[in-house]
Amino acid sequence: MAKKPISFMLNGRKVETLVEPRELLIHVIREQLNQTGSHIGCETSHCGACTVDLNGRSVKSCTVLAVQAEGGTVLTVEGLPKNGTLHPLQEAFTQEHGLQCGYCTPGMLVRAYRFLQENPNPTEEQIRFGMSGNLCRCTGYMNIVKAVQSAAKKMQAAGGK
Amino acid sequence: MLVKLEKTFPIDAPADVAWSLLQDIQSVAACMPGAQITERVDDRHYQGQVGVRMGPASVTFKGTIEVQSVDATQRQLRLVGKGADTAGTSSASMDLTASIRSTADGKAELTGLSEVTVNGKLVSFGGRLMGQVSDQILTQFGENFAQRVLAQGQGATAQQAAASVAAQPREINALAFLWRVVVGFFKSLFGGKKPRSAG
């Protein structure tokens, strides 16, 4: 299959690469663009380990063709810190012990990021529902919920960034 | 995975006409959507193939058909088909007993009783659809057969039937069958017309 050039913004930087039309965004991010923070946990779009932020929405990058990112803006876990400072969600996840093996964590963080943009003051039930597209086997979710709640509080206090 | 089906189709012709078509194995095979006889080994053994398409993926099953018994008094035919796809990822075998019966109004009905066993990839990924899609395939078979019998007659109806026989697709389009299953389901929910086949 002939490769197509695509370019998009990845974590604030413009990237350009050649992809086959059938290549998935997750593979291009991980292998061609060397951002291995986003992970692959299934091939049926259930687990959410591949969750990235595309044009302001959470997407499962295992079910997005790379060409669909053309001209767009992608945010992955590597793009969460600002000027070397961790995002409040990243701090909260470690403070509240919301991770163990770390495999689902990037997807959880990127999803939580968009979720809190959409709903800055969520109830616990809303958090559980809003994060239901991300599976975890290690934590049992309780501390993940606590982490999102803690980050939400901090971000509200700081003026919602 | 084993699927058992029984269906009856009304035939708009006398039993003798229907029975004579039933013994023409080449034509009977052609009634199975997407199937064709590729070689006649002898009058009991045939080689055939069935094309199946599911969206962009397509698979060709190649196999053998054996006519196990032909009973003229009962007007009953039993045949066994066995096949596997050319890449070796799925296999299917079918045991089909087809019989023609006279109905009170001088016409006939075709009853098909089939047991289909499928193994391999088709089951792992399509298992939950197997029953309904097989049901649709057998329904299509019956409708095709009825059309063929009609096409053997004279007049406008026969010509129409002959045209529809010629227009039958060369392969099973699984998604189209699936769509029919969905449509059928909603129709039955809202008390729509009962399907032409009984049972």
Next chain:
Amino acid sequence: MATTAEAVEREQKLQGVGCSRRRKEDARFIQGKGTYVDDIKLPGMLFGSIVRSPYAHARIKSINKAKALAVPGVVAVLTADDLKPVNLHWMPTLGGDVQAVLADKKVCFQMQEVAMVLATDRYAAADGVAQVEVEYDELPAIVDPHKSMAPGAPVIREDIADKKEVGHGPRTHPNHIFTWEAGDKAGTDAVFANAPVTVREEILNPRVHPCPMETCGCVASFDKVAGQLTVYLTSQAPHLVRTVVAMLSGIPESKIRLVGGDIGGGFGNKVPVYPGYVVAIVASIVTGVPIKWIESRIENLSTTGFARDYHGIGELAADKDGRIQALRFTALADHGAFNSHVSATKFPAGLFSICTGSYAIPKAYCRVDAVYTNKAPGGVAYRCSLRVTEAVYLIERMIDILAQKLNIDKAEIRRRNFVKAEQFPYTTALGWTLDSGNYRAALDKVLKAVNYEALRKEQAEKRARGELMGIGISTFTEIVGAGPNKACDILGISLFDSCDIRVNPTGSAIARLGTMSQGQGHATTYAQIIATELGLSSDEIQIEEGDTDKAPYGAGTWGSRSTPVGGAAAAVAARKVKAKAQKIAAHLLEVAEGDLEWDVDRFKVKGNPSQAKTMKEIAMAAHTSNIPDGMEKGLDGSEYYDPPNMTYPFGAYLCVVDIDRFTGETKVRRFYALDDCGTRINPMIIEGQIHGGLTEAYAVAMGQQLVFDSGGNILSNSLMDYFVPTAVETPKWETDYTVTPSPHHPIGAKGVAESPHVGGIPCFSNAVVDAFAHLGVTHMDMPHSAFNVWKTIHKLGLDKHA
């Protein structure tokens, strides 16, 4: 123990044992900078994808590679014939059997490995797999283990047809693997014959799968020039695998390096040596380039270590007060087509004989018959402590069944049967010596916390109104920490574990161990153990595991053995360091060793506390001439620890469920989990483990099952069908604890991470059955999906409107 306020402050600064300190490993995970196997990229690396059998049982007539080799990007296609010259088309398993690496002549389970396509990228490899043409002749498949040993049953394992035994005693049928028994059969039978009360039930542990978020995989890289093999892989036991690879490949073990980096969850799924690893290694040796093999989720669920598939019959004999006199458990174990899971030589059925549970049962007998079927190989996995999930499920269900038969309250019957606190250490009728426990105190604490009487009262009221409410209790005893030399070994290798500590001149330390974290927090908890022993801050103690070039030999992390064995090794190694430090301190302070006492982070002179040397000062001195004559420089300590016994954590769990009598949907209203794992190293990490284990227990009890049709086709091998709970349906967990230290462990700690899974599953099950107990239901098999529960509801006619 620090006594003064100043000492307490110094102790807190160490963040040692008992401190809920943040985890040291989090930094890389929250930034997406972990190194999991699929993150590894080596120059020239090829991608391997496996061609798999679509049939459960078939002969291979031919394999045609031509079309696949013509696909652009495909470099090679390997089949069994390519592995024959190096005799690697079959490999020994950790269970004493042999397993086909790539199928030769026949396949024995659906999705079995038949060929591997090597290509320049994963897309080309997938294209290649689709073009490999294999011709099969189907054979009848055995899916029901009860049919495996029928006369005339199809022979699955023709390769061992004439073998009289496969590692564990005589075989009575070609599809028979082993029969294992423990206890006093004659004595037990005699008690049953005369008992006032007996109960019997058929109890199923369905086939399920651990499904960690990361699937299995490896990158194998053979350096032709140096003759050195490096394999990055998802393995819970890198050293054991390295030894197996050395035996298989003929490469000296000293030239093999296995690296377990970051692993995305193991849960027992990443212990066996899978064919994918072996083919990747051979491919790398043959091609001279690195080979990456990463399985898909469907491959993971279909072919790697499944769990359970135990068809049990439980029997209890008791007096009319519910005091159990004898226990008789038998189980038919479906191991799939190969006996591939980890198996201690003397315990092919794992630690199933812990099935006497928390109860003082005078006579017991258990027997396990293991058979082959045309399904994926495995059986021991999924947080099971080696079949303890199966054992505890049986006893906790059976005691509820006994309680129902005698109309005795389910908490009361347990109290009547508990091993009493003063009876420890207690040797069970099946030979295990429980080290310590206080079951009564644990249960009482839970019942008080949930107001048990009020719950039973509420249940009675609800029952009168036709509502379904269930209360489940589980008082379990676990057995973890494999294991003592005299009791267990794997392929002959003892299950010790090790710790190597080096203290630097500037007072920080590095410790390397033979265990392998897959998320359990070892980088933090081992540092905490050593911090408390040595008086150095856990922030300054680096923990390393998983690189077999650096870490001392160990048996890895499975069966909750890290704290009991690795943690013990760490403490003992640290004490060796401390003993040497004491000598140096005495030398520096010019006193006798006996004149010194330890105070949190320093040695003080007794009666003259201002005369002290901190561990940091001693560390520097150890590298100078300031040490006793004749003493070696440096401050190191190393220990290969052989545990004297297993450890026996325990717990009391209580679950309240409300079941919708029209849909069968079960809501978990409350789950209260009390765990006792002895000394608690990091309470935050323990709590996290409990949450995770309970969630996996919830999954198993309420919805997970690997389903097969009668042709051996697997029907539930993707996340479309295999139930993994999301944040929405996962209940909220309440955790509590008691502390009953282990008398034989250096810091009194026991393992804990598998307890919530082992104890949780029967708790949920007991709750669901309890909801129907008043209607005469004694048992319902898992999974308790809404549909399955509804079937019971429908049979009882409860879903009819009045």
